Amino acid sequence: MPQEREKQMEETVKLLGTKGSPLSHRAEVALRLKEVKFEFLNEDLAHKSDMLLRYNPIHKKVPVLVHGEKPIAESLIVIEYVDEAFEGYNILPRDPYERAMARFWARFIDEKVIPAFWMSCWTDGETQKGFIAQSKETLTTLQRQLEGKRFFGGDSIGLVDLAGCMIAFWFAVLQEVAGINLLNEEDYPVLCRWAEDYCRVGAVSESLLDRNLLVAHFASKKERIFATKAPVYD
Numbered sequence: 001m002p003q004e005r006e007k008q009m010e011e012t013v014k015l016l017g018t019k020g021s022p023l024s025h026r027a028e029v030a031l032r033l034k035e036v037k038f039e040f041l042n043e044d045l046a047h048k049s050d051m052l053l054r055y056n057p058i059h060k061k062v063p064v065l066v067h068g069e070k071p072i073a074e075s076l077i078v079i080e081y082v083d084e085a086f087e088g089y090n091i092l093p094r095d096p097y098e099r100a101m102a103r104f105w106a107r108f109i110d111e112k113v114i115p116a117f118w119m120s121c122w123t124d125g126e127t128q129k130g131f132i133a134q135s136k137e138t139l140t141t142l143q144r145q146l147e148g149k150r151f152f153g154g155d156s157i158g159l160v161d162l163a164g165c166m167i168a169f170w171f172a173v174l175q176e177v178a179g180i181n182l183l184n185e186e187d188y189p190v191l192c193r194w195a196e197d198y199c200r201v202g203a204v205s206e207s208l209l210d211r212n213l214l215v216a217h218f219a220s221k222k223e224r225i226f227a228t229k230a231p232v233y234d
Helices: 002-010 022-033 050-055 075-085 096-121 125-146 159-163 165-178 189-200 211-220 222-228
Strands: 013-017 039-042 064-067 070-073
Touching (some): 013 022, 013 050, 022 075, 022 159, 022 165, 064 075, 070 075, 075 096, 096 125, 096 159, 159 165, 165 189, 165 211, 211 222
Parallel strands (some): 013 039
Antiparallel strands (some): 013 064, 064 070
């Protein structure tokens, strides 16, 4: 087993992703926290590469981690794989119960927090009011989980923090483009403080696209997003 693990550590690591995508960001930060040497292959999702289609034929999306010749898709799965395959920094807690709770809150972010906020940005009228109410409820619930801690993982970044990267950086961009004021310091001081701390971490800041470029990206697609409601951040 030790020899097999050493061989794994020596295999080449490639990350197929898109700069500016929060899902790719999750995987990239996980690799940086583990200090894994990797090659980032930037994908143009309008013209998907043969490599992406070969390694992720089911969803045809990023991120895809390729370790040796083994592909791993979906950002949260990639994070867990990186944590288990490489030594060093612990992204998930070692305690089984705490690991289960981290997985629960990561899924809560993906299944509840992000969809409600996204739809709050790209709807109007009574429909938007309903999504804003949902978003406030999920953000309040999430903020309670963070009270008394610097990060969701405690004193250091963990799985839930990586899952919440879109809240930390992308939400401010989205609401600027959409013209709403949902996530703010007055209503969510703990979440906003966490967002600042998260973005200051070296492994994180090195993986973030310039904010002005992101604003321009979403602004250029605003009409299409409003019409389709389809996510354009992956």
